[in-house]
Amino acid sequence: xxxxxxxxxxxxxxxxxxxxxxxxxxxxxxxxxxxxxxxxxxxxxxxxxxxxxxxxxxxxxxxxxxxxxxxxxxxxxxxx
Amino acid sequence: xxxxxxxxxxxxxxxxxxxxxxxxxxxxxxxxxxxxxxxxxxxxxxxxxxxxxxxxxxxxxxxxxxxxxxxxxxxxxxxxxxxxxxxxxxxxxxxxxxxxxxxxxxxxxxxxxxxxxxxxxxxxxxxxxxxxxxxxxx
Numbered sequence: 084x085x086x087x088x089x090x091x092x093x094x095x096x097x098x099x100x101x102x103x104x105x106x107x108x109x110x111x112x113x114x115x116x117x118x119x120x121x122x123x124x125x126x127x128x129x130x131x132x133x134x135x136x137x138x139x140x141x142x143x144x145x146x147x148x149x150x151x152x153x154x155x156x157x158x159x160x161x162x163x
Numbered sequence: 164x165x166x167x168x169x170x171x172x173x174x175x176x177x178x179x180x181x182x183x184x185x186x187x188x189x190x191x192x193x194x195x196x197x198x199x200x201x202x203x204x205x206x207x208x209x210x211x212x213x214x215x216x217x218x219x220x221x222x223x224x225x226x227x228x229x230x231x232x233x234x235x236x237x238x239x240x241x242x243x244x245x246x247x248x249x250x251x252x253x254x255x256x257x258x259x260x261x262x263x264x265x266x267x268x269x270x271x272x273x274x275x276x277x278x279x280x281x282x283x284x285x286x287x288x289x290x291x292x293x294x295x296x297x298x299x300x301x
Contacts, residue, residue, distance in 0.1 A: 091215050092285030093296040131301040136283070139218040155215055155283075161297035162212070162219075162243060162284030163196050163255050163275060 084109055086148060089155040094133060097126045098156065107148075113137070114144035120156065133158045164238040165231075167223040169214050169284075171246040174253040185237040188260035192267035194275050196255040198248050205290045212245040212254065215283040219243070222282040226274050230259065233273070234266040241274065243284055254286075 085106055090098040098120075107119060113135045121127045135142050136155040148154055166182060176195055183191045198210050227239045240258040248254055257274045261267040286297050 089215065091213060091283065092287070093299040096296075130299055136215070136218055139215075139221050155218070157215070157283050158285070158296070159298040160279070160281070160283055161286045161299075162214075162282050163279040 084150050086111075086150050086152070086154055089153065091155065092158045092161075093130065094127070094156040094158045097124050111148050112144065113142045113146045113148065116148060116154070117144075131159050164240070165224070165227045166238070166240040166242075167220055167227065168242045169216055169219055169245055170242060171244070174242050174244050174256050176253065176256055179240050179242060179256045179258050182240060183238055183258050183260045185260050187262055188237050188267075189262055190264040190267040191258060191260045192264070192271035193256065193258040194271050195253055196275070198250050198252050198254055200250045202288060205292075207250060208289045208291060209250075210248045210254070211287040211289060212243075212248065213285050214243070214245050218283050223278070226277050226281070229277070230270045230274055234259075234261060234270040236261045236266060236270045239270070239274065241278065243278075243282075245284070 088103045095101055134157040136157050137146055137152050223241050230236050230239050236259045238260050242256045244254050257271055259267050259270045288295050
């Protein structure tokens with residue numbers, strides 16, 4: 084299945100765009116998506132941390148992703 | 164009142180303060196975050212902020228609700244700027260009011276500390292020779 088992933092800050096530079104489209108396996112969860120991104124973009128490993136948001140909420144590792152979700156990569160935040 | 168905004172135009176502390184006029188409140192605490200000319204490393208030319216708007220407002224809303232649950236705060240205002248900011252410009256304003264000062268001080272500090280940890284907003288420091296996303300690397 085194809086999912087769209089929003090990326091911000093340094094993650095946008097690593098993934099290439101604010102909106103990115105990827106082919107992933109059905110039933111992929113947040114933990115698997117994190118591994119997928121690290122494998123595809125080894126520079127993600129250089130980050131202090133990164134989280135995945137699903138529909139605008141920080142998502143636990145076991146949340147299953149489908150193409151209707153709004154998925155985002157959240158590198159360490161630095162507002163203020 | 165809960166007033167949460169992410170703006171790409173200049174923030175005004177006097178406008179923010181004018182909204183904090185609850186009659187039950189004897190104290191207003193306001194935090195204003197500004198762009199510094201220097202990090203520990205080098206001279207800053209500008210900062211570039213970006214936000215994941217929808218989620219950032221949701222996370223700000225959580226902070227506002229937590230503040231109101233923990234302290235007798237009547238009004239909370241969180242305004243954050245995005246885009247390109249020069250040295251001396253205001254990046255963030257947080258204002259809270261409460262009947263007495265202790266709650267106002269504590270609530271304001273909690274709000275800015277939590278914003279820095281949870282709200283999906285990012286800043287890139289641009290130096291004379293290079294640039295860096297703040298906190299990105301360990």
